[in-house]
Amino acid sequence: MSSLPMRLLILEDQVILRKLISRQTGFFSRHATQIDEFSDPAEALRSAAETSYDLIITDIGMPGMNGIDFIKNLTAIGCRASLLIISGYDERTLHTIADMARHQGIESVHFLCKPYSIDQFLHRLNAVFADLEQRALAYPLDLQKVWQDCISQPLQLEFKPVLSRDMQQLRGMQLAAIRLPDGLLPLDAARYRQLAANPPLPVLILEVVLEQLAQLLASLPREQRQHCLFSLYLDGACLANDNLFDRYNSVLRQYGIQPGQIGFLLADGLQQQTAAVCFENIAKLKYFGFALLADQLGEGGLTVGNLLRLPLDGATVSAPALRQLRAQGVDMPALLQCCGLSLSQLSITRLDMEADLELLAGLEGCSVSGEQIALQLGSGELSSYLQQQTAGELTH
Numbered sequence: 553m554s555s556l557p558m559r560l561l562i563l564e565d566q567v568i569l570r571k572l573i574s575r576q577t578g579f580f581s582r583h584a585t586q587i588d589e590f591s592d593p594a595e596a597l598r599s600a601a602e603t604s605y606d607l608i609i610t611d612i613g614m615p616g617m618n619g620i621d622f623i624k625n626l627t628a629i630g631c632r633a634s635l636l637i638i639s640g641y642d643e644r645t646l647h648t649i650a651d652m653a654r655h656q657g658i659e660s661v662h663f664l665c666k667p668y669s670i671d672q673f674l675h676r677l678n679a680v681f682a683d684l685e686q687r688a689l690a691y692p693l694d695l696q697k698v699w700q701d702c703i704s705q706p707l708q709l710e711f712k713p714v715l716s717r718d719m720q721q722l723r724g725m726q727l728a729a730i731r732l733p734d735g736l737l738p739l740d741a742a743r744y745r746q747l748a749a750n751p752p753l754p755v756l757i758l759e760v761v762l763e764q765l766a767q768l769l770a771s772l773p774r775e776q777r778q779h780c781l782f783s784l785y786l787d788g789a790c791l792a793n794d795n796l797f798d799r800y801n802s803v804l805r806q807y808g809i810q811p812g813q814i815g816f817l818l819a820d821g822l823q824q825q826t827a828a829v830c831f832e833n834i835a836k837l838k839y840f841g842f843a844l845l846a847d848q849l850g851e852g853g854l855t856v857g858n859l860l861r862l863p864l865d866g867a868t869v870s871a872p873a874l875r876q877l878r879a880q881g882v883d884m885p886a887l888l889q890c891c892g893l894s895l896s897q898l899s900i901t902r903l904d905m906e907a908d909l910e911l912l913a914g915l916e917g918c919s920v921s922g923e924q925i926a927l928q929l930g931s932g933e934l935s936s937y938l939q940q941q942t943a944g945e946l947t948h
Contacts, residue, residue: 557584558684559603563596563610563622564589564638573609573638576670580677593617597625605633606684612639612649620649627656634660634680641665643907660684675923679904682928685735695750701732702757707764710736711934713926714781714899714919717912722941723919724899726817727784728928730761741819741848744787755793758786762800762814766807768931776938781815783845788820791830801840815843817868822861838863845899846891849873860890866897871908871922874900884915 560577564570574587588603590596593614600608608626612619619639626633635658637646646663653661660683664676708731714724729736737743739761747754761784769777790796804811816837822830837844846867867888869877877884885895896917903909903922912920929937 557586558606560585560587561596561600561603561605561608561633562587562589563591563593563608563614563619565591565611565614567591576673577609577677580674582678582681593619593622597622597629600626600631600633601629605631607634607636607680609636609638612637612641612646620652623649623653623658624656627653627658632658634658634683635662636676636680637661637663638668639663639666643905647905647907675927678927679923682736686729686738693746693749695747695753697734698732698737698747699753699756701734702730702760707731707761707931709761709764709768709931709934710928711782711930712901712921712928713937714783714921715925717916717918717920719920719925722780722938724781724783724815725934726921727761727765727782731930739785741785741787744785744789748787748789751789754787755790755796758784758790759799759803763803765814766804766809768934769809769813770807772935772938776935776942777813780813780938780941781843782813783815783817783843785847786816786818788818788822788826788830791818791820791833792827793833794829796833797836797840797842800842811841812843815845815865817845817847818862819847834862849887860892864891864893864897866899867891867893868899868901870902871900871904871911872902874911878911 558581562570562574562577564573570589570591574589578585578587588599590599594617596610597617608631610619610622614622617625619637623635626635635653637649639646641649643665646665650661650663660680662676662679664672709727710729710731711725712728713722714726715721716723727739729738731737744754747757765782765784769782801811804814822834834844843865844863846862846864849867849869869884874884877887884898888894888898894917895915898915899919899921900911900915901921903911903920903924906924908922908924912918
């Protein structure tokens, strides 16, 4: 993110609540902020037309112009700031309004139902900041600078906890991003495609990240990490490199970490025309004892046909994809069985709203992750989090 303060607009007609939201936002923000407060939607709209805001926080039920019309007018004037809706409307209604805002062209939309707790507010605010940080690195990427940032200092890793369905047991940690001076660099399919503009770069970064992860794990007591699978994203372009897992295995052994503690999330299928080295690397991955996980089940390039070609240890499906699969009448246990997997090897990701938790019905034994499950945490928080889990004191 830029070193300049983030510009925020807060629209709330109740002065006490507006001041409270402003104080909470300033206090919990992980960036310097400059906040403009408004009680009148028309005045807020005029300011939004003249000012480049990073985040707009708005109520819905207001006299004069309501929040729905305010959002429509925001998009009409070309405003694409992130949006946080705080309203007393029920969750399903706010979900519909958020979908409307996205269809109007606002990419980052979150909402919070009144009354809310401090923890709920912090969840939403962190989600907004994560979106802003990812957007800051989205267009364009200075690939040379990214590489220099990766090798010039110890990397700060960001993890997403993966819990059992009842949220009582920690099952894994997904390496979600690395923190660079300019903000977060997500380690996902979209970012790998950007990095692949310089073909060797994703492999080089992945190797640096893996070594940093090995160092971090080696610094933790064995009892804290031994039952937790640490997973990170791997794409098809990376698989096309010779001796990939020979090198990764060597790095882990150097720090005394067993490959069985590491899983690779693969979002690309292997087709008949795929280079032979990719199949060789999959075989090496299994030979050394790494876990192979299918990422983005039901979306992306992992169709059932090419899933059958992979010796999988698990799979992930996002809440939106699971909702769509269910609407199409797909039997998830049967689909997993076709891939040689069980519900205990399935992880539901992006459970970001309470309504998403309804998707867990009939999926006993699966794992879960998302903002409604646990917040993303950094390298410095990992040890205390694992210590809490080891002591049976994990909070949600």
